[in-house]
Amino acid sequence: MGVSLPVSALYIITGALLIYNFILYDLLRYCTWEDREPSPRTIGRIVTFQISADLFILATILHFSGGIENPFVFFFVFHMILASILRSTLQSYLQATLGVFLFGAVVVLESRGVIAHYELTNFAGHGLYKDATFIFGFLFVFTITLYLVVYMTTSISEQLRKQQDGYERANILLKEKDHVKNEYVLRLTHDIKGHLAAIESLMNIVDDEITGPLNPKQKDLVERAYRRTTKCMAFVTALLKLTRMKLTGQLEMSNFSLKNCVFDAIAAVQSRAKDKVIGLSCEIDPSVDEVHGESVLIEETLTNLLFNAVKYTPQGGKVRLTVRDHGESIVVQVIDTGIGVPEADFARIFEEFYRADNARAVERDGTGLGLSFAKQVVERHGGRIWVENNPDGGSTFSFILPKTTA
Ligand code: ADP
Numbered sequence: 001m002g003v004s005l006p007v008s009a010l011y012i013i014t015g016a017l018l019i020y021n022f023i024l025y026d027l028l029r030y031c032t033w034e035d036r037e038p039s040p041r042t043i044g045r046i047v048t049f050q051i052s053a054d055l056f057i058l059a060t061i062l063h064f065s066g067g068i069e070n071p072f073v074f075f076f077v078f079h080m081i082l083a084s085i086l087r088s089t090l091q092s093y094l095q096a097t098l099g100v101f102l103f104g105a106v107v108v109l110e111s112r113g114v115i116a117h118y119e120l121t122n123f124a125g126h127g128l129y130k131d132a133t134f135i136f137g138f139l140f141v142f143t144i145t146l147y148l149v150v151y152m153t154t155s156i157s158e159q160l161r162k163q164q165d166g167y168e169r170a171n172i173l174l175k176e177k178d179h180v181k182n183e184y185v186l187r188l189t190h191d192i193k194g195h196l197a198a199i200e201s202l203m204n205i206v207d208d209e210i211t212g213p214l215n216p217k218q219k220d221l222v223e224r225a226y227r228r229t230t231k232c233m234a235f236v237t238a239l240l241k242l243t244r245m246k247l248t249g250q251l252e253m254s255n256f257s258l259k260n261c262v263f264d265a266i267a268a269v270q271s272r273a274k275d276k277v278i279g280l281s282c283e284i285d286p287s288v289d290e291v292h293g294e295s296v297l298i299e300e301t302l303t304n305l306l307f308n309a310v311k312y313t314p315q316g317g318k319v320r321l322t323v324r325d326h327g328e329s330i331v332v333q334v335i336d337t338g339i340g341v342p343e344a345d346f347a348r349i350f351e352e353f354y355r356a357d358n359a360r361a362v363e364r365d366g367t368g369l370g371l372s373f374a375k376q377v378v379e380r381h382g383g384r385i386w387v388e389n390n391p392d393g394g395s396t397f398s399f400i401l402p403k404t405t406a
Contacts, residue, residue: 004121009064017057024050047086051079051095059102067110067117068138069124073103076142077149084153092154096146104139111135182247189240196233203229231365238369242352245297245376256295258330258401259284262323265302273310279318280310285325292404297377304370305334305397311363313338313394329383330401337394341387349387350375374399 024046031038031046055076062070076099083095110117111130119126128134203226205211207219214222266282273280291298302321309319317337324331341349345356353368360366371385378385378399385399 003123006064006118051083055099059106063106064118066120068107068129069120080146080149081153084150085157089154092150096150099146100143182243186243189236193236200229235367238367242373251294255290258291261299265299268303269306276315282321284323287325288323293381301374301377304374309334309336333396333398335396340389340395
C-alpha cells in the first residue's frame, strides 16, 4: 500500500518474538516430558509470562509503526480474551491494566516527544499523535474496550468452569456408585453361587439314583431342574468373574506362552464343535511366542470367542482362529461362517447383558456377559477388541494385544 515503515526495527522485534516463543515451547515440552504433569501454578506462570511478553511486543511494534495511528491496536483484545480464558479474573484485569499502561505510555511519550514517532506515511493523517483531545478520546475508548472484554470473557469462562466442575463431580459420584453396585453384585453372586453349587451336587446324587430309583417322570423332572441349575450357575459364574475384574482392576501379569493358551482354548470347545459338525482350525504365526499378561484371563477370552463362534454357527459350518505377529503386538481373530452380527449392534454387543435379536432367535441360552468380559480383559491389557462381518457370511471377532503391557 506504499506505507513506509521502519522495517529493520520490526524484523528485530519479530526475531525476538520468535526466539522467546521457541524458548517457551521448549519449556512447556520440558515440563510435560514423559507424561510429567506440571503443577497448575507452573503452567499459570508460563501463560502469564507469555501474555505479558506478547503485550510488550505488541506495544513495541505499534510504537515502530505509527503508534496511535495504527489500527492494529485492536489486537490487544485477543490477548485479553486469552488471559480471561486461561487465567483468573484478577490476573485478567491485571493484564488489561498492563495493556492500557503499555499502550498509554507509547502514546503519551510519543506525543511529548520523549520517544520518536514513526509516521505511517500515506496512511493516516499526520499530527494526530500530538492532538490531546484525540489522544484522550482514543485512550478512553481503548481502556473501556479492554476492561469490558475481560469482564465479559471472564464471566462466560467462569460459568463454563463451574459447569465443568459440576460434570467432574458428577463423574466421580457415578464412579463411586458404580463401585458400590459392583461390591453389592459381587457379594450377592458369591452367595448365590455357593447355594447353586450345593443344589447341583445334591441333584446329582438324586439323578444318579444313589438315594433310590426314580420313575421316568421323576428322572425327567430332576434332569430338567439340573439343566436349569447348570445354566443359572454359568450365568452367576460369568457375572462373578466380570464383577471381580471390574473391582480389582489389577492384573497379575507375567510372561506366558500365547500358543499354549490358544491350544487349551481350542481343546475346551472341541467337543462342542464336534457335536455340531463344525470344522475347527487354527493358524499361528511361527514367531508368536511369549506375551506379557494374565494367561488365565487371556485363555478365558479366547475360549469365550471360540465358544460364541461355535454357538452362533449352524451345523456343518467352519470356525477358524488366527494369531498373527505384528511386531509390537499380536492380532487374534476368530472367524466363523455363522449368523453374523447386525451392523447396528457392533458396539452394543460388548455391553453387559446385551444380546442381538438374531442371536436370541437361534439360541435361547446366553448371558450377554462373555463379550463384556472379553472387552474388559483386552482393554486392561492395553489392547482393543472389535467385530466385523465377513463378505461371504459369518463374523470375525478380532483383538489386538500389545506384547509388552506397562
Ligand atoms: P451370549 O453369547 O451369552 O449372548 P456374549 O456377551 O458372549 O453373550 O455375546 C453378546 C452377543 O454378541 C450375543 O448375544 C450375540 O448377539 C453376539 N455374538 C457374539 N458372538 C457372536 C458370533 N460369533 N456370531 C454372531 N453373533 C455373536
